[in-house]
Structures are given as structure tokens and as C-alpha cells.
Amino acid sequence: MAVQQICTVVEMTQLDASTWWMVLEVGKLVKRHGLTGGQFLHIKCGDSRLLRRPISVARTQWDEPEDTAALIFEVRGEGTRWLSQRRGGDKLDVLGPLGNGFNVSDGSRYLLVGGGIGVPPLMEYGESPKWSKVAVLGFRTKNKAFPAIVSRFEEHCEQTYLCTDDGTLGRHGFVDGQVRDILAKGHSFTDILACGPKPMLKSVAAVAAEFGVPCQVSMEERMACGIGACLGCAIRMKDGTMRHVCKDGPVFHAEEVDWDA
């Protein structure tokens, strides 16, 4: 159940001109309310903007006196710019936990597929000792593959494959090519967990379907209330129904999503 919580910024690290790693003290949101990576917090970004900004949670930690959550976000507009200007000690008005996160179970084996700013929401899944995992991480270019993030996957995953659109690091090309090669070698996975831009998710979903591997995708849409009341953040499902990123998602089963909508 979501609550409103005043959170304190405990750490702000700038990864590059537009990307920030923020650590928040979140009260008991992790211990008591079950906040996990892949869910999001709906953060009020100053007084001059009406809508909160949904920010994905990268990783969470039980802690004293308060639990903490790491948020890695890109400055995309006025709201996230305001957020990037917060510093240690600043207070934020937060709603959460919101959204579902990936559906995972102990002892499984996951193929984590992230693209760009879609990589951080997979971080907690990549670090967990409860299941085995292989990661495929795609970036536009080498400078965007932040070691602070990539190293977490490299440390904890059986294998971490890197891809860049321009070939400056790892494999030259998109993540779906790498995913295809891995699945073609006959590796078996319980699920693919994917987060990234919609075209990436669409092609990963297509490869997953081809090899018959279940695939969970974390979707994005412009959002208002964040809790399922306003029906703003709709996405169309294959069966013609609408579902809502904030309450039904952000993670959906890839085969249920209408990728041509």
C-alpha cells in the first residue's frame, strides 16, 4: 500500500551531464511497505509544477534509522532538472511504493536486458543472490555505460554482455541481437526481465517469443496521479483492453502488450 512520505536526500552523485544517482532515506518503505527495485516513487518536483515525476527505484536497502532507496535518473525536462539540483539533507515529498516491479522467485534463472536509463531498474535483480542471472546491457555509447552501474552487474551476474549503438564498447549493435545469440545457444531462462525504450522492448519481446521464453517488460507512459485513479498512463493490450502503467505495471508480460499500438 502506497503512503506519502517525506524523504531526505542522503547522497547525490552526478554520473554525467544529465544523469544522477540519488540516495534517499525512505522511512520504513522497504521494511514495512516492501519497496523494491523496478517499482517507482512519485516525487513532487518543486512548487511550480503540478504533476509529480515517477522515478524508478534502482535498489533498496533495509537500514537504520531509515531504509534507503537509490534512484538513477536522467534530466529530461523541468521536473527532473529540479530533482537533479537537490543536495544532501534536502527533503522530498514522495508517494510510494508504486507499481509492481518484476515478478521473480528464488532459485530461478533470469536474463536481464536493459537499455540506457532502463538499466538501473534492473540493478536490484542483477545483484540479488536469490537467483542466477545473465545480463545484457545496451548503451548509446561508451560514455553512457557508467562503471558505477555496469560493475554491479559484472560482479553479481554469471555473465554481463555489453552492447553499444556506436560500437565504442562491447558488441556493436542493439541488445536484441545479443539476446538472440544467447538464446540460440540453448541457454535456458525462467524469464527475460527487460527495461528500456519501447522499440528495444518490442524487439526483445519478439526474440523472446521466437524462442518461447517468457518475457517481462517495464513500460513507460506519461502519468498523472500515479496510483491508478486518473487513467492517464494507459497502454493498449493485445486483447484491446487498456491497462495502466502506474497501477497494473510498470511491468507487464510482453505477450500481453499490443506492440503495434
Added chain:
Amino acid sequence: MREAYHFLPDATVGNAGNGCKSAPAFPVPERPDTSHIDMAVELAGVHLKNPVAVASGTFGFGREYGEFFDLSQLGAICCKGLTLHSREGNPPPRIAETPMGILNSVGLQNPGVDAFIAGELPFLRQYDVKVIANISGNTPEEYGIMCGKLSEAGVDMIEVNISCPNVKAGGLAYGTRPDLAAEVTREAKRHSSVPVMVKLSPNVTDITEIAKAVAGAGADALSLINTLRGMRIDVNTRRPILKMNTGGLSGPAVLPVAVRMVWEVSNAVDLPILGMGGVSTGEDAAQLMLAGASAVAVGTALFDDPYTPLKVRDGLAELAARQGLDRLRTLTGGVRPW
């Protein structure tokens, strides 16, 4: 439960959304005792324990915000707009932020009137709050059928949305022509055994013309304003943000338009008014009441702060206490125009 939101370290009553996080630069006036204020109001014979409702389309059927506070603290809930059959609504994006407002084009996504009666109304009935069903139809007959079903199901009031296109009249919105608005009102009244409140569109040249037509057709109350048509364009892609290109503007940006229209309508017709449009504080609500509203609805401000309706209620009580009023309803129509 009156103190529901005061666990927040920065809860400042009557300042919903002002975001004041640090020690205020000026001493905050002591909060007056409001226990003696009579908050109850009447809206077309329906008794509301306080004048604060939530606006249709911003509150679903209450389940989501019901996790944040006890719904019995509200005066009334205007439910998400219903149609005779379920609708999936418009393609996304449906939401665009604008200066102190938002544009939406949700497109009346809803489960249909029967699913509401079977699946949502029993949930709402657990609470001591007036339930106002909001309906939209493609034809006057559809409005009539829905009013019959909802009256029988026992809602407290029906709010008729006349901002939707009339299929028979070539898609022209009912709310923009007095004769069409009156026709829908008559049909709704004929099939209702509960009060009928007609929700007026602000997208007209003279809202009092529509108000008079609707009043003449037998409406028991009016609610206003619905959203204002607007548009936002991404200058880089040159695409509108909304997939439907245009949408309805709501939020603090529209408050002055709402106050003006409530004032005009209250001068033109003798019907109780549920005022709405941009309310986020007790003082905003008081403006609408002074302009002539008997009750007010909070909508878009919920997205900024889920507790806004309670803060508006308490802000109204404190304003009444400061002004030495015992009954909040005496605010209604109290504006002193020049």
C-alpha cells in the same frame, strides 16, 4: 480521522501543494478552533456533511485514494464518468503538463454503468459519503437508460456530463447548444428518481444560456466547470503531446475562469451549484462559494497531493472561524461585486 494527514512533518492546512519544507520565514498564525463550525451544506436536497466533493475523472471509484484516507471524510464523491457500455478510451499519451495545469484526453474509459453498479457501488456504500454517479451518452435515450439504472441502484445524485458529442446530431457536443442540453436534461429527469445535476462545459460563448436552458428543462443542480479545450505542442517533433491532439485543461490555471462562470451562472439561474475548477486550497474553495457555489469539488490538485480534499475542508473551516462564521453555508453567494 480528521487528523489523517497531520503525520506529515510539513502539513500546512490550507496550503495544499505549497511545498513549504523548511521553517517558514514568518510566524504561522495559530490555527483557530473550528470545532463549532457547522460544515454541512445542502445540494438539491442532498445533505453533505461538508461542502468538499471530489471531481469526476480524478478519483476513479474511490478505491485508490481510499488507501490514503477514510472516504467518509468527504462530502461527496463524483465518480468516474460512466457510459452505457464499457469504453477503452483514447490512445496514449493522454496527459500533458501545462503551466499550473494539465491537459487530459482520457476519453471516458470506464467499465460501463452495469459493472459500476455491480462492482463499484457496493464498495462506495461502505462509507458515509454521498455518491454522485457521472454519466455520458451518445443519444438522449442512453442518458435516460443510465439514469433509470442508477436511480434504482440507489446513488444519491446523478451528474450529467453534456460535454460529449451527440452522435445523432453529427457529433456536436450537447453542452454547446441550449436546445440539445435541454433535451438531454429532460430525458435524464424523466428516468431519474434522484436529483439530477447537469455539468456545464466552459467551452461556450455564454454559459448562462446553457444554464438557463438546462434549468428550464428541470435540472435540480448544476456543476461547473468541466475542462477547457487546450493543446500543447512539442516544438522539436512538432507533434502535439496528446495523441488526440487536443484535450481538456484543468488545475490551478483554470480557477479564475471557474470563479467567473460560477458567478455568472448563479446570477442567471436559481439552482444550487457544485463549483469546481482548479481548487487546491480552502481559499480557492471559498472563492467558488462566495461566487455562488453551495459545494465545491477538488480534482486535479489530488495528483499533487492526495490529501488535498481534507486540507481544503479544514482550510474552509479555519477561514470560517477567522471570519466569525458559525455556518459555512453562509459563504454561498456572499461576494460583494463592485
